[in-house]
């Protein structure tokens with residue numbers, strides 16, 4: 001019997017090596033069972049072969065011999081697939097919630113009466129050509145004029161990176177000084193919006209402006225922000241601010257925001273910077289809203305690059321949109337190219353509103 005068991009085990013090993021299906025496994029089409037092979041080769045019945053193979057299995061004769069060495073199963077550094085799917089699902093949900101919250105950011109305005117928004121163009125605060133006297137005057141206006149909010153369309157600093165880093169040799173401020181100036185600028189005004197430009201985006205995910213803005217409690221969006229200002233009288237003013245809107249025309253600097261006004265949601269103000277030129281246009285929406293398309297210029301008023309390429313002088317670093325909440329659609333928003341004049345008029349208009357008198361932009365001349 002012992003010889004038969006050992007013989008059965010040997011024949012089984014041979015049959016498996018030749019491709020037969022081992023005992024106990026499902027026999028699929030086109031393959032033979034090792035039990036049958038053993039029975040045939042030994043001249044036994046199938047039941048006899050099966051009984052001897054089971055005995056061989058019980059004695060451990062069908063198991064492969066132990067390897068000469070053994071390597072333990074090492075833990076995987078990656079989570080198992082179920083944990084991975086859960087993590088990816090949670091990450092997507094976070095992104096979804098974040099995006100949805102920014103689709104139209106609600107802003108509660110507690111200022112009754114006329115207000116203004118000072119839209120400031122590309123500051124490039126570390127550039128030798130940055131008009132700091134004017135920048136400081138405009139920051140002063142935003143700090144001291146009741147009702148005058150402020151926004152900035154991006155390109156806070158030159159932020160030369162990569163092969164452009166050589167350009168630091170052509171300016172008198174260092175990168176460290178540039179970040180100090182940027183930090184001052186970010187903290188100088190309680191910004192309504194602060195947009196990151198292409199120069200800021202060169203820092204990638206580690207954009208220092210993002211962290212400075214967070215420290216200062218200032219809203220900062222990398223490419224653009226869409227705000228819904230909820231005014232005390234129940235009116236909603238939607239501001240669509242980006243560093244740039246797609247589309248360009250050599251005849252119309254405001255072509256990009258104008259195109260967005262015609263194609264996009266019926267917002268009241270479409271404002272951008274980036275091209276260092278000023279342009280303005282208006283588009284009346286089918287629902288009666290007058291959309292103002294604005295491209296503000298730059299505080300970098302001396303620009304060697306523009307000089308070299310012969311760009312025409314068409315710059316205006318900042319403009320103010322005055323908002324008259326009690327006016328009809330035509331009189332709701334007025335653009336004033338001189339921020340100082342706009343601040344004076346706003347102060348007058350707010351005082352007049354506080355006194356219960358009507359405010360119309362044309363009354364500025366009488367003030």
Ligand SMILES: [Fe+2]
Pocket residue numbers: 122155197198199243273274275
């Ligand atoms: Fe830019």
Ligand SMILES: [Fe+2]
Pocket residue numbers: 122124154155197274275276298
């Ligand atoms: Fe710029």
